[in-house]
Amino acid sequence: MKICVISPFTGLAGDMLLAALVDAGAPLERIRSAVAASGLTGWELRVQSLLTHGLTAARALVDVTDDATSRPAAELIAMAGRVEPAPVAERSVAALRAIAEAEGRLHGEAPERVHLHELGGHDTLVDVIGVFAALDALEVSTVYCGALPLGGGTVRTAHGVLPCPAPATASLLKGARTVGSELTGETVTPTAAALLKAAGARFEPPPEFRLLATGYGAGTRSLPDRPNVAVVHLGETADAGTRELMVLETNLDDVTGEVLGHAVGELLAAGALDAWISPVTMKKGRPAHVLHVLAAPEHASRLGDLVLAETGSLGLRQYPVRRTALERETETVDVLGMPVRRKRGPHGAKPEHDDVVAAARELGLPARVVATIAAGR
The missing domain is CATH 3.30.70.1380 (Transcriptional regulatory protein pf0864 domain like)
Known part of the structure; x- marks a missing residue:
């Protein structure tokens, strides 16, 4: 089983997590294709490498060519629902719905009527769909996350100056492990909190795993004494089957x-x-x-x-x-000139029935005979 372990060194934002997953090996084209399937227009996703306090990290940048900076939550949810494959759409919708419900509770509105301001632009949809497309492409089954550092101070929003963490973030982080931080300002964004919630992130130590890759995702904020990064470790658990x-x-x-x-x-x-x-x-x-x-x-x-x-x-x-599930591989064998796929595991091999039937018809032989030949018995 493949897992993703998130280490929020200085906090977590949607773009930081997306960049870290790409840095760990998630294919950028798969991510772009998933976002494009939503129908979102006027955007381009780039991931660039940068050096920050001696550490090379990736930064995700969304270049926008239209002026839609806010959208109703219902519109974003509908767009996310068009994405393929279905698991990516399902998790993306869950994250956006979580944001809408949190904002709705805070402002006394039904979730479907909430109008997202800072969270209604291109960045939110790209980050949400992009993260779940990356996790899907990397075949991650379970997400673990370390304690999230919560900064103090205030954050400026469309509703005025609010305390950190922002009320929507605090609502979305219910049940998560957090720790105080000497950093001021927004260290965990509402989008990041919603991503963790929709991913079913576990705030507990991960099981023993074999490390496969590590990625570093940089935020837009510069810190004077440390790199502003989130780290992801991709691994395979010891009981992978x-x-x-x-x-x-x-x-x-x-x-x-x-x-x-x-x-x-x-x-x-x-x-x-x-x-x-x-x-x-x-x-x-x-x-x-x-x-x-x-x-x-x-x-x-x-x-x-x-x-x-x-x-x-x-x-x-x-x-x-x-x-x-035991390890297995699919191979193709030749049966009297006809290709037949078969699955081979530790204790034997089994031909694919559809291939056996097709070969039997072409060869004029009983399917059981073709199956026996293909199995190598």
Whole structure:
């Protein structure tokens, strides 16, 4: 399992985290493509290298060619919802919705009616989508974060001068680990706080891991005695094949086999790690089926909604499980001139059924014969 460990040396902002992830190896083009899918126009994302207090770090810069400096939260959320892949859109929407809810509570407005000022420009959307696109590209499953240093003093906003941390930031950081800092001003931004919240960041020591890469992301503020950077460490945990997952289940006694089969296909296409159906006997001897879904925790809510929508069920069970997945690789073998893919693990190899069927039809042989040849038995 790949993890990201954030060390907020002088604090954290969305652009600092984005730059650090790029510095650690996140592909910039994947990030730009995800942001572009939102429909945002008039922007360009650049990441440049700079030297600060003897440390080389990356800085993310958004060049804007239009004058839209603020937008309604509902507009930003709708734009983030268009992004592909779905997990990036889901987390981006969650972060923006968290900001809207925090601002709504502070100003007595419904979240969908909140008009974001400093947070409604291009930077916020680029930072939010960009961070989650980077985490997705790096295949990060879990985010850990060190204690966030909170500065004192004040910050100037569209609503006037406010104490640090800004009220919206303080609201979004509920439950996070924080520590006082001698730095003054805004050391943690609302965008950074929302990113951590939507990422499900754990404010606890990470497990033992193998370090894969480190990235340094610089902020725009210059400090006299230290580099203003956030640091990310990418790692692979010692139990890389074991992962905490969720199982979703619902009993169905009034759904046809065609609908069940369609639901399984839709769930797999939507990101379920697996989906299957079991026959059962319910009360009063009624024959029925149980639809099971294996999902990553961050996708469980969305996939649960899909189960209910596709089946019409009135309820859903969910519980945590631990899955151990052995290392495997996909290779292609030649079967009498036909290519057949097969997965090879520590204890054997299994041909891909679709390739076996296609080769069997071309060769005029039974599928079981082609499968035997492809497996190398």
